[in-house]
Amino acid sequence: MNAFDYQQVADSEQAIEQAVRSRRAKYLGGGTNLVDLMRETVERPQALIDVTRLSRDIDETAEGGLIIGAAVTNSALAGDARVRSRYPVLARAILSGASAQIRNMATVGGNLLQRTRCAYFYDVAARCNKREPGAGCDALEGFHRYHAILGTSPSCIATHPSDMAVALAALDARIHLRGPEGERQLAITELHREPGERPDLETELQPEELIVAVELPPLPMAARSNYRKVRDRASYAFALVSVASMVELDGETIQDVRLALGGVGTKPWRALRVEAALRGQPATEATIAAAVDAELTEARPLPGNAFKVELARRTLIAELSRRIADARNGGEA
Amino acid sequence: MSALDKERSGDNQPAGVALAGDYWRPEGGPDPLSEKGRIGIGAPLSRVDGAEKVTGSARFAGEFTFEGMVYAALVYSAIANGRILNIDRREAEAMGGVVLVMTHENAPRLNTPPVFLRSPNGAAGDDHPIMQTDRVHWNGQPVALVLAETQEQADAAAESIRVDYAAEPAMTDFELAKTHARRPDNVLGGPAEITVGDADAAFEAAAHQIDATYTTPRHNHNAIEPHALTLVWTTGDGDESGREGETLRIHDASQCVDLAVASLAEVFGIETSQIHITSPFVGGGFGGKALWQHQILAAAAAKLADRPVRLALSREGVYRVVGGRACTEQRVALGADEQGRLQALIHSGIAAMTQHNNLPEPFFQATKCLYAADHIRLSIDVADMQMLANTFMRAPGESVGSFALESALDELADQLGMDPLELRRRNEPERDPTSGLAFSSRHLLEAARSGAERFGWSERSATPASRHEGEWQIGLGCATATYPYIRMPGAAARITLTPDGATVGIAAHEMGMGTATVQTQVAAARLGLPVEKIAFHYGDSHLAGSVLAGGSQQTAAIGGAVIAAQRALVAELLALVGQDSPLSGLSPDEIECRNEGLGAIGNGSRFETYAQILARAGQSELSVQADAAGSEELANWSMHSFGTIFCEAGVNSVTGEVRIRRLLGSFDCGRILNTKTATSQFRGGMIMGLGLALMEETLFDPRSGRVMNPSLADYHVPVQMDVPEIEVMWTDIPDPHTPMGAHGIGEIGITGVGAAVANAVYNASGKRIRDLPITLDKLL
Numbered sequence A: 001m002n003a004f005d006y007q008q009v010a011d012s013e014q015a016i017e018q019a020v021r022s023r024r025a026k027y028l029g030g031g032t033n034l035v036d037l038m039r040e041t042v043e044r045p046q047a048l049i050d051v052t053r054l055s056r057d058i059d060e061t062a063e064g065g066l067i068i069g070a071a072v073t074n075s076a077l078a079g080d081a082r083v084r085s086r087y088p089v090l091a092r093a094i095l096s097g098a099s100a101q102i103r104n105m106a107t108v109g110g111n112l113l114q115r116t117r118c119a120y121f122y123d124v125a126a127r128c129n130k131r132e133p134g135a136g137c138d139a140l141e142g143f144h145r146y147h148a149i150l151g152t153s154p155s156c157i158a159t160h161p162s163d164m165a166v167a168l169a170a171l172d173a174r175i176h177l178r179g180p181e182g183e184r185q186l187a188i189t190e191l192h193r194e195p196g197e198r199p200d201l202e203t204e205l206q207p208e209e210l211i212v213a214v215e216l217p218p219l220p221m222a223a224r225s226n227y228r229k230v231r232d233r234a235s236y237a238f239a240l241v242s243v244a245s246m247v248e249l250d251g252e253t254i255q256d257v258r259l260a261l262g263g264v265g266t267k268p269w270r271a272l273r274v275e276a277a278l279r280g281q282p283a284t285e286a287t288i289a290a291a292v293d294a295e296l297t298e299a300r301p302l303p304g305n306a307f308k309v310e311l312a313r314r315t316l317i318a319e320l321s322r323r324i325a326d327a328r329n330g331g332e333a
Numbered sequence B: 001m002s003a004l005d006k007e008r009s010g011d012n013q014p015a016g017v018a019l020a021g022d023y024w025r026p027e028g029g030p031d032p033l034s035e036k037g038r039i040g041i042g043a044p045l046s047r048v049d050g051a052e053k054v055t056g057s058a059r060f061a062g063e064f065t066f067e068g069m070v071y072a073a074l075v076y077s078a079i080a081n082g083r084i085l086n087i088d089r090r091e092a093e094a095m096g097g098v099v100l101v102m103t104h105e106n107a108p109r110l111n112t113p114p115v116f117l118r119s120p121n122g123a124a125g126d127d128h129p130i131m132q133t134d135r136v137h138w139n140g141q142p143v144a145l146v147l148a149e150t151q152e153q154a155d156a157a158a159e160s161i162r163v164d165y166a167a168e169p170a171m172t173d174f175e176l177a178k179t180h181a182r183r184p185d186n187v188l189g190g191p192a193e194i195t196v197g198d199a200d201a202a203f204e205a206a207a208h209q210i211d212a213t214y215t216t217p218r219h220n221h222n223a224i225e226p227h228a229l230t231l232v233w234t235t236g237d238g239d240e241s242g243r244e245g246e247t248l249r250i251h252d253a254s255q256c257v258d259l260a261v262a263s264l265a266e267v268f269g270i271e272t273s274q275i276h277i278t279s280p281f282v283g284g285g286f287g288g289k290a291l292w293q294h295q296i297l298a299a300a301a302a303k304l305a306d307r308p309v310r311l312a313l314s315r316e317g318v319y320r321v322v323g324g325r326a327c328t329e330q331r332v333a334l335g336a337d338e339q340g341r342l343q344a345l346i347h348s349g350i351a352a353m354t355q356h357n358n359l360p361e362p363f364f365q366a367t368k369c370l371y372a373a374d375h376i377r378l379s380i381d382v383a384d385m386q387m388l389a390n391t392f393m394r395a396p397g398e399s400v401g402s403f404a405l406e407s408a409l410d411e412l413a414d415q416l417g418m419d420p421l422e423l424r425r426r427n428e429p430e431r432d433p434t435s436g437l438a439f440s441s442r443h444l445l446e447a448a449r450s451g452a453e454r455f456g457w458s459e460r461s462a463t464p465a466s467r468h469e470g471e472w473q474i475g476l477g478c479a480t481a482t483y484p485y486i487r488m489p490g491a492a493a494r495i496t497l498t499p500d501g502a503t504v505g506i507a508a509h510e511m512g513m514g515t516a517t518v519q520t521q522v523a524a525a526r527l528g529l530p531v532e533k534i535a536f537h538y539g540d541s542h543l544a545g546s547v548l549a550g551g552s553q554q555t556a557a558i559g560g561a562v563i564a565a566q567r568a569l570v571a572e573l574l575a576l577v578g579q580d581s582p583l584s585g586l587s588p589d590e591i592e593c594r595n596e597g598l599g600a601i602g603n604g605s606r607f608e609t610y611a612q613i614l615a616r617a618g619q620s621e622l623s624v625q626a627d628a629a630g631s632e633e634l635a636n637w638s639m640h641s642f643g644t645i646f647c648e649a650g651v652n653s654v655t656g657e658v659r660i661r662r663l664l665g666s667f668d669c670g671r672i673l674n675t676k677t678a679t680s681q682f683r684g685g686m687i688m689g690l691g692l693a694l695m696e697e698t699l700f701d702p703r704s705g706r707v708m709n710p711s712l713a714d715y716h717v718p719v720q721m722d723v724p725e726i727e728v729m730w731t732d733i734p735d736p737h738t739p740m741g742a743h744g745i746g747e748i749g750i751t752g753v754g755a756a757v758a759n760a761v762y763n764a765s766g767k768r769i770r771d772l773p774i775t776l777d778k779l780l
Ligand SMILES: Cc1cc2nc3c(=O)[nH]c(=O)nc-3n(C[C@H](O)[C@H](O)[C@H](O)COP(=O)(O)OP(=O)(O)OC[C@H]3O[C@@H](n4cnc5c(N)ncnc54)[C@H](O)[C@@H]3O)c2cc1C
Pocket: A026, A027, A028, A029, A030, A031, A032, A033, A034, A035, A036, A051, A070, A074, A096, A097, A098, A099, A102, A105, A106, A107, A108, A109, A110, A111, A112, A113, A114, A115, A161, A162, A163, A164, A209, A210, A211, A212, A236, A237, A238, A239, B713
C-alpha cells in the first residue's frame, strides 16, 4: 500500500471541495473494498476523503418511499424495520452478503461502487483490461466461474459483485448524486455501465461526483419480495446466481413483476426481458419458462461458467413460481 | 490411595503406576497407564494454556520484539520458470525507513537446505538454492526482500520494486505433465508400487467390477496463524552457554524446532549449538510449518543488515512460499464375487510433484491396510511440474486417497445391492493385507457398529434419490477412516524432580492440539503427582530429544520418552534411598509411582514421598534424561487407527447446493487421553474434511503456474453455517503395544469425510461425483 493523505469531512459539500482540490483522491466509505484494493496496489490513491460522516439517516419521502443516506451502514439498512417490512428483498440481499463485521463497516455508497472480485483484476501480475485498458483479459481463458454471462464483451466478463445493488435494481431505486456541477439523479440501472470496450469505466459518475443518497420509491408489491442467493458455501461467499423478485397478480394474470439477477451480469442485472414477457400474461409454468428463456438466450457463457445458464434458469423459475404462489395466497414471502 | 483418588476412580482401581515394560515387543506387557480407570487418564482437563490464549497473553512468534528490530517484506516472482534480467530497486532504496533491499545480487552465500524425507537433517520443502542465482523456479518464488523500520514502509518499498524477467516455457499444466509421469523411487520411504498376487487378472475375471477415476485438487495451508518469525544474530559470548562466535536466536512458528535447527545450521554453515529456536505457541501447523524460504531469507537479511528482523508472511505470502497438498488423479478398480468379497483391489494414479522435493502425495496409504482382497496392486506415479513444492497437509495420502477408495466401495455396494457397511464387514481382514503382519489393535467393526446405531444408519434408503423435504433431497453415506500409528525415533525426555513437583521437558510442539494439556495429564498420572505439580516444557530446541509434530505421532513419541525417563528417574531415586528407607532393597520393577512418591507394588506401607527421598539425600532436585526405546512395535505389528464417518447430506434439487445436515465419527484410536481435547481434534479434522469434500480448491492457473485465489475470501474453507452438528465417539480400547495404549488422533478425523459426503450426496441425488470439491455445478 502506498502512503496517502487522509481527511474526514463533515458533509458532501466539503467532500467535493476536498476532492476537487486533491490529486488522485478517492472517497472512503467503510474501506472494506477500497482498502483491500490498496493493499493489492490495484488502487493507489494519493488522498482518501472519508465520507462516513455523510448522512446516516433513513427517512420517509413525501411519496411514501424511503431515502437512505450514503453513509448508512449495510447493517443499519438491513436492520431498519421499515425496510424489513416494506422492502424485504433489500434486507435479505444485504444480509446474504459478506460477513457481519464487513456489513457493520460497509456503507450504502461504497457497496454500490465496490469493484469486481475477478481474481485477475486483483492480481497486478495478471493481464486485465479493467485495470489497464488494452492489456488483455486473463479471465477469458482462465478461471471465470464467478464471471458474467450477460452484458459481457470480448474485453471483460467481470461480474458486479454487490447483492444490495441487485435488490435496488429490482426496486427501481434512484441514486442521488452531487458533484462540482450540482445535484442530479440516476436510476440504479443507469448507474453502472456494461464493459463494452472500456471495462475501466464502470459507472456514469463524473470525476469527484459523490453518491449522497439512495431513494426507494413506494412499491406495495415489494412487501412480498424475496432475495435468493445461490452460492458455494452457506455464508460468506459471493453469488453464483442470485434473484431478487416480486410479483403482483390480478386473478390468474401477472399484473406486474420485478426481477433482477446477481452473479450473472456485468452490472446488477434487471431482467427486463422476463418482465416484459410476463406482464399481462397468465401465471402458468409455460409462460414462466418461456419468459425466462427470453432473457437467457442472450447469455454468452464460457466453459467455466456455462452452468450458470441452467442455474439461473432453474432459480428464476423456482423463485417466480414461489412469488406467484405467495401472491395467490395473498401472504408474505 | 488417597481418599480423593478413591472417590474419583472407584475402590478397585489401581492407585500406583508401575514402570512400563517393553510394550513394543510381542512378549512385553502393555503400559500400565493404558488400563481403564487410570486416574486422570481420559479426564476432560481444560487446556493448561487456555487462559493465556483467550486473554491474548500467549505470545506467538510474530509478537516477540528485539531491540532495534526491523520488518521484512517479500517480493514474489510473477513467472514460473526463467531468469531475472533486472531488479530495479532504486525507488525502494530511496524510500523512508528502508534499511536493506536484498536480492540474489547481494544475498549472503547460503548452502542449499537439506530436504525433508531426503536427508536426515532435512526440514526444508525443496532443494532450490535460496536467492543465490537469477533463476526462477516457481511462480511466487521470493526474488527480493526489503527490511524497513516499519512493516508499512517495508511493504510499500517491496511494492515499488520492478523485476524484469526472461520467461522460459514452464510445465505448469497437470494435464500435460501427466503424460510424462514417472515412478518415484520411494513413497514415504517405502516402495511406490505394492503388489499382492495378480490384481489385473483377478479384476478381469471378477463377477462384479467397479473401475473409476477420481480426481482431487490442490489444497493450500490456511492455519489461523500465518507463518511468522522474529530473530536476532548475536556475536561474542552473547549466548547462554558463553560460547564464542555467532548465535542465531529465533522465535518461530514451527512444528519441528530440532530439524529446523539442523537444517539452518547446514544453510549457514554453523554448528547446531549456535542456533536456538523456541516456538511456545503455534496457531496451527497441519504439516505446513517446517522450513520454507522465508525463515532462511529472514535470517540471511538480518545478517546482512546486522539488525534483528521480524518477518510475518501475509496470507498471500503463505500461498506463495509454503507448499500445499498436491492434486491427484486416482484409479480405483474393484473386482468382487457375488457375495461382495474383494478379489481384486487396484489403486493407482498420478500426483503432481516437483523434481526438487520428495513427497509423492501418498494416496494409497489407507488402501494398504483396509480390505482383505486376494489380489492387490497399489502404485503412485508423479507428474513433475514447475511449481512450489507440494508438502504434507493433514493426513497426506489418506485424506484424498480415502475419498477415492471409499467412494469406489460405495459404488460396488450399490452395484451389488448391498448395504455399504455390510460390504466393508465382509472384507474385514484378519491380518494386514499387504504386509501380512497381525494388527496390534483393530476394532473397526465395533466402531462402525456403534456409530451406525447412534447415527440411525438403518434409516438409510437403499434407493438413491428417494427421500425429499421440499426442494431438498436427503441422503446418508458412510466411509471408513484410517490413519497409521507412528512413533518416530529421536524422542527423549528430561524429568526434573523437586520437592514441589516435576518438570518434564521435551522438544515437542503445541500447535493447538492440546499436547501440553494431555502430556501434563499423562505425566501427572505416571509420576503419581497432581496435575498442578507438573510443568510440561516444549517448543524449545534446547530441550531433550527431537520430536516432529507430524504424522499424528507426538503423543506416542512423547509417551515413549517419558516412559524411558520415568524408569531412569526411579532407578536414580532408588540409588539415593538409604538403608533406613522403607524402599531400601527394591528394584525399579518392584516399584510404582503413587501419592507423590514411590511405593512397593502391593505393599502400602513401603512408601516414601519424592520430597522425603530428596530431603534424606540432601538434594533439592534430581534431573534425569532418557531416550525413548526404538520403535520396534512398527516392525512387529500393523498399527493403525480406524473409524467410520457417517454423513447426512441435503442436495437442493433446484440449485444443486449441498448442505451437510449431520456428521458423526466413530473412532477406534486406542485409549483416549483427554475426552475434551480429543473431541476437538476429531471435530476439527472432520470440519477440514467437509472443506475438502465441498469447497477447498487452490486455483492454480495452468498457463502461468500462479495461484489465483491466495486469500481466505476466495479460497473457501467451511464457515459456521456449513458445519452441522458433529458427534464423535470412540471405542476407547487400548492398543497393548503403544505408550498409554494410545494412538495419535490429529489426522484421522479428516480421512473418510470426503467419501462419506460423496456417498451421502449419491444417496440423496443419485449423482456420483468423482471430482472434488463437490460443487453445485457438478450436480445440475
Ligand atoms: C471477504 C468479503 C466478502 C464479501 N462478500 C460480499 C457478498 O457476498 N456480497 C456483497 O454484496 N458484497 C460482499 N462484499 C463486499 C462488501 O459488500 C463491500 O466491500 C462493501 O459494501 C463496500 O462498502 P464500503 O463502504 O466499505 O466501501 P469502500 O471500500 O469504502 O469504497 C468502495 C468504493 O466506493 C467509493 N465510495 C464510497 N463511498 C462513496 C460515496 N458516498 N460516493 C462515491 N463513491 C463512494 C470508494 O471510493 C470506493 O471506490 C465482501 C467483501 C469482502 C471483503
